Amino acid sequence: MTRFSYSILARDGLARRGVISTPRGEIRTPAFMPVGTAATVKAMLPGSVRETGADILLGNTYHLMLRPGAERIARLGGLHRFMDWDRPILTDSGGFQVMSLSELRKLTEEGVRFRSHVDGSEHMLTPERSMEIQRLLGSDIVMCFDECPALPADRERIVESMRLSMRWARRSRDAFGDRPGHALFGIQQGGLEEDMRGESAEALASIGFDGYAIGGLAVGEGQEAMFACLDYAPGQLPDDKPRYLMGVGKPDDIVGAVQRGVDMFDCVLPSRSGRTGQALTRFGAVNLKNARHRDDPRPLDPECTCPCCTRYSRAYLHHVMRSGEIISSMLLTWHNLHYYQELMQGLRDAIEAGTLDAFAEGFHARRAEGDMAPV
Template sequence: MTTDQFTFTVNKTDGMARTGEIRMPRGVIRTPAFMPVGTAATVKAMYPDQVKALGADVVLGNTYHLMLRPGAERVARLGGLHKFMNWPYPILTDSGGFQVMSLAALRKVDETGVTFQSHIDGSKHFMSPERSIEIQGLLGSDIQMQLDECVRLPCSDEEAERAMRLSLRWAERCRIAFGEQPGKAMFGIVQGGAVERLRIESARELAALDLKGYAIGGLAVGEPQDVMLRMIETVEPHMPKEKPRYLMGVGTPDDIVEAVRRGVDMFDCVMPTRAGRHGQVFTKHGRMNLRNARFAEDTRPLDESSKCTASNTYSRAYLHHLVRSNEILGMMLLTWNNLAYYQELMAGLRKAIAEGRLEDHIGEIKEGWAKGERDGKAEIGHHADNIATPAEG
């Protein structure tokens, strides 16, 4: 059942992990949830009905990309992002802050906002916290993110503190600009680099704003996995337990499993779609690079036990041929497989938490990856491979 309000309910916990539901007018998001990235109003190489059929309850769109092309005002005139991309279910929009910092050719950040040049045509733009919320409102997204400043790690403590405090001030401005929108939500973003005291202060200050949800930002940007996990463990006790927690831009299957273990509810990453377009697949055996010559005469499917047609029907030899020939069908099939695997991973985690057997389930997942690596079937995807490339959904 949907609702005319935004609500979050934790149904069951297992250790720090939890499974629950976010309810809103456009649908229910089952948590822990993986959100396929639809950066420019499309999950690349996938039809919207395919994405839904795989089990996705929500997709992510990006403010930066959509404001540049086709433009937020145009999307609004065309009926909003849901109608525009034929996705009638929940949409979360990133504020665009990370893309401004990482993609814009030239940028200047001050208290008022950020002035930048488009990476597409060099045109000049200005984004304030208020303008970011305005754009997300024009798009019509259901969950909107505050504008923040994301710094790459490693960075100095002074730089992390400056960006964190600016992000806090921008969060308050975004909260005021968002106002009261029944059925929708604005999330704050915890920043602070890899400095524990800054992360704690950021989380506490944001919690005092009483927002509908909270994200952990500024991770999966080059730091080792142990640093990312330590920051999650640092922040978790200071995040409201009755609100959803979203780890932005994460990640590899192993990153997701470990973050779920530590109480995270929502994830997004370009990894499954980007990897699929570059010949890499994720399976219960681990990750495979279909460009590898050893698959040239391999008649087995990617995963005969999967319910996904792309995974259980086409031979690895055929997929290898498509990848090596740069055929579009290869990108479509591998993306389909990858998103199916990610959604199957999330469904399994939800079920295991509900049954109180998460640790056993994680052990089974990791043994499958390790066995695949030992047998030469696959490689385990590592955290270092999960550095976001925001131009690619």
């Protein structure tokens, strides 16, 4: 069996071009993972997601444990078979959703007791239970269980939370055990405090993980503060393992984070924006609900090769969006995911060619031009 491994193929400044090898296939990095919250990328068939260029999907432990249930998914052959995706899947630990979505919750050293936002049923999520759920799902990359405080938060709260997460990381590692072909990622915490991020990174490295995530960002601190943290946080983590920035993000967030040494990303933005009529393009965001598009025969993006751009006009996309037709969500989500994967390929190629800074300059310049003028 192919074991989980990570190889760096090229560097440009702090940025890395690499490949993660798993029994279910290779993941080209820098990589963007579409989010399949409830065992589906909304408005997309699995084959269509693969056609956009995605090598890996993300599934949500919290949502899947509540509905349809991890034990049920295991009985039905595991998450890959259940959702008809035969390539790698990363599952988050459930910690972030427990903190942000559940109604009544009580945090202790043991874990988090909470009531489901679905039906009010009571559950206890611990590092051990999180590892068990993710084993039942059969995901290829498992995230350790952590606590993520919302920012801003005072230093005392950040320190307390980070150290609890590090104790939970050790318990996650112990509970994960030896699972050849599967990987466990640790999650760095510490808010915007450089010394706390450093302490967290040291604790995780001493435990030993197959990859490392940067958690606790994109939670309200703003891009400037996030980039200031990313100026040091990736470099605190082991150089020979993949680095994953959780929950990020907008295209310009991704470009800036890659320049700072991040390898993996996930975000609901491309699919959520697609369902609300917003297209993410090389010239920025385009709102298809706007009346300026209703007589426009041109494609959304004349340089894009996705089905949305090669087969349909802006006028049609405006019409189906305003009419509430399901095809609107399908086409715009396909386009947005295609755009993200095209951006990742551009970043990989630029790192390999040693031209990442020039690529980033061109990316920002094109977006600054804005959308094409109305007809």
